[in-house]
Amino acid sequence: MRAAFIGSNSLTLSTAELLLEDGREVIIIERDRNRIDALSERIDAGFVHGDGTLPDVLRDAEPENTDVLFCLMESDQTNILAGLIGRSLGFARVVPRVNDPQFQRIAAELGLEDSIMPNRAVAAHLKQMLSGGKSLELSSVIRGEAAIFSLSAEETERGPIDDLDLPERTRVVCLYRNEHFFLPHEVKAIKPRDEVILITSHQQLPKLEQRFERSEAGDQLKAD
Template sequence: MRIVFIGAGELTVEAATLLIGRGHEVIIIESDEERIKELSDSLDCSFLHGDGSKPNILDEAGPEHADFLFCLTENDQYNIIAALVGRSLGYGQVVVQIRDTDYLNICQELGLEHSITPSRTISRYLADMVSGVDILELSSLIKCEARFMMISVDKQTRGRVEELELPAEARVIGIYRAGQFMHADPETTLKINDEALILTHSKHLPELTERFQAEASEGHDLEEKK
């Protein structure tokens, strides 16, 4: 897979190192030329010098061949603009880093569903640790080809779980509703704004991702036409 990063901070470097080690193609867009020179000797990847929020720079990274665009600079507004430009150019999955949680609702309204907030993630991990739950230990239980994915339920996907007609090796195992987790079975009814947690074989991830993204897009188009 091809993964494009905007910003060459510590998070980018650590993630890029892991991805390169797993055989993925990585491109890092960075406006600081000295930072690029500093990393060139240690990271076996491609670098683009320029403003990652500019269409011409993002287009140069090849959105038609990219599976992910990670916007990971220290500036929330910059990340949001870069994410919107990247999405308009056709990048597959666009992930935006948000440090100020006040922007999270804005990201949702703009359709930037894949937002990460480092401080919130770490604080939840610490709180879970105090409660005796080790999230890192739990993540190690998802081995081999097992994968989790989350979908947001809308008008296209609401209804009984069994009506989703998932592949044989995929199951909705739970839902989040109004901040509460609930176990799910085939008869469970999914409501708009629920988040459904799916456990699936990794081979189904591309088709499921494409399917639910397409359904979300179709639902959005229908809303705009009304």
């Protein structure tokens, strides 16, 4: 697996180091030459010097040989722009970081279904800890052939949850509506723009991707 990152902030470096520990190839695109020189002594990654939002620079990262492009910079707008350019250049998968919910919706409408909201994820863990619960990584709970699939509901999904056309061994776990969390029994029906979280088996992912083809890969998590 080969992963490319735009920028070199703390989130990029933490993720890159974990991938390197697993023997993955990592490329970091960074505009600051001095920063590259310092990082090259710290981590065993490849580097591309330049602005990661420019097509010519992204081409130097070899989109045809890269499995995923992570756009994890601080600016939502920059991450979305870089993700769109990366997708147009042929990166197999682009993952932009988006912190503002309004940009999350825009990213989904633009087809950037793999966008992530790390701030919300951390906040949810902290809230759980404050309530006396333990903060668990999802990967420590979802094991074996189990997988998580996320979809952004459209008009065709409007209606009772039980009417959602799902393959076997697939269930709705929860949904988010206007950034609020609901369990299935707490809502009467799915509405457009609801984020619906499904649990399924890995074998069913192709059927889900075909059923909800607007999401090329969904937001999936397969246990290692």
